[in-house]
Amino acid sequence: MWRRSSVVHVVDELARAQRRERWRVEVEALLVGLAWAVWSVRLELALVLVLAVMQRLVGGVLGWIAVVACVAGVVAIPRTRRFLGHLLRAMHVRRAWARATIDAGVAAGPFRCPGVWSVSRVPAGDVLDVHVRRGQSVADLDARSEHLAACLRAREVRVLRDRRNAARASVLVIRRDPFEDAAPVTWPSVTTERLSLWEPVPLGVDEQGEHVAVSLVERNVLIGGEPGAGKSAALSVVIAAATLDPETRVWLLDGKLVELAAWAPLARKVAGPSGDDALALLREVRDVMDERYRELLAKGQRKVRRGDGLPLHLVVCDELAFYLTVPERAVQKEFAELLRDLVARGRAAGVIVCAATQKPGADVVPSALRDLFGFRLAMRCTTPQASDTILGQGWASAGADASDIPGAQRGVGYLLADGDRPVRMRGYYLSDEDVSAIAERASAARADKWLAEGVSA
Ligand SMILES: Nc1ncnc2c1ncn2[C@@H]1O[C@H](COP(=O)(O)OP(=O)(O)O)[C@@H](O)[C@H]1O
Ligand SMILES: [Mg+2]
Structure with a gap:
């Protein structure tokens, strides 16, 4: 009997201890929860407190009037x-x-x-x-x-x-999506008189509304995307920046002939859909590059520097795939080889290559050429694989997939430049009127420079 009652007593004691413990835990959780709730609205509470103190300090009806006036003023x-x-x-x-x-x-x-x-x-x-x-x-x-x-x-x-x-x-x-239904964003330098290609070129705005500008010196850019994605428009912005720098020489290869036609009067040389013209242009740029290296050797320099007086050369190729798939295989081969040479060796000599293509796959653009482009811009593509071909393997699965860009969003793309990962951005857009105005201004600046040099010579 005695034993039984002592066991009951121990069990009761244990149950009470458990209840106390549960109660303690619950009270603790409640207190933390309360403190947490108060802490999360600390700003709102502080504001109410300030108003309450003000009401008490002024006092009575006047106090309430002061509170209302303060809130209304803010x-x-x-x-x-x-x-x-x-x-x-x-x-x-x-x-x-x-x-x-x-x-x-x-x-x-x-x-x-x-x-x-x-x-x-x-x-x-x-x-x-x-x-x-x-x-x-x-x-x-x-x-x-x-x-x-x-x-x-x-x-x-x-x-x-x-x-x-x-x-x-x-x-x-x-x-x-900040790019949804957004109207084209005008290039910020659209009314600028002069630019320097040694400075970063504003290309577009990112999802945070910040300007995306890239320094093109010692860089080469590959732009890819389906037809109508905005490749030629992106090239136009780069060309505009180069033409507004009277020192820079521009070389244009345009498989469609019409895309870059407005810039033709400002270019050193233009090649249309003719493979032979394209080869002649690239050979000339290669000779310029070789000559430049000789000059650098004579000066004891390893690369061009700002202030050297040596102009930068921008080589723009729209519809790269067109030149790499012309019927004459010898032209295809020489074109790929010349361009590869420019991209590989041109950087230190101040030659910048910007190329755009619909299909950068290895069947069209040799990997030996494609892999040399440091900066990539992937505009809307049809598949994640196509996006990866432009940006590099693995980016689509890491969230930078140009095939997820809606068809209506022209000019939007992933730019892989100086940062660690591609940046989703909307490219600036230059209307036909903007292009002709800039081309006119750039021509005038170049004519002024030419005249000034002629007079001083
Ligand atoms: N950055 C942009 N912002 C707004 N619209 C654009 C932009 N880029 C291109 N577009 C629109 O898309 C159309 C096709 O652009 P385009 O550059 O010719 O494409 P692609 O060269 O890739 O075929 C342009 O005529 C223009 O209306
Ligand atoms: Mg185009």
């Missing part, structure tokens, strides 16, 4: 309204981010979420400057990006690790 002034709107929105994004990281399994719980140091709004959505906590990694974030996107009800979440700090990442929460 709302009425566009700058303060925008500022407050931005602050409140940033807090909202932070809260959503924190919830998402907990639900997606990145953070173990409240106060363990990767911190958001700043939130900025961009055309595609929001960019978060994120710092992960001890024990977390940016790779974890990247691995859970699909879950995060689903929690945030976003189209996509892109995580870009800071190269200098493993704990820091720039997280792009893509909520909309």
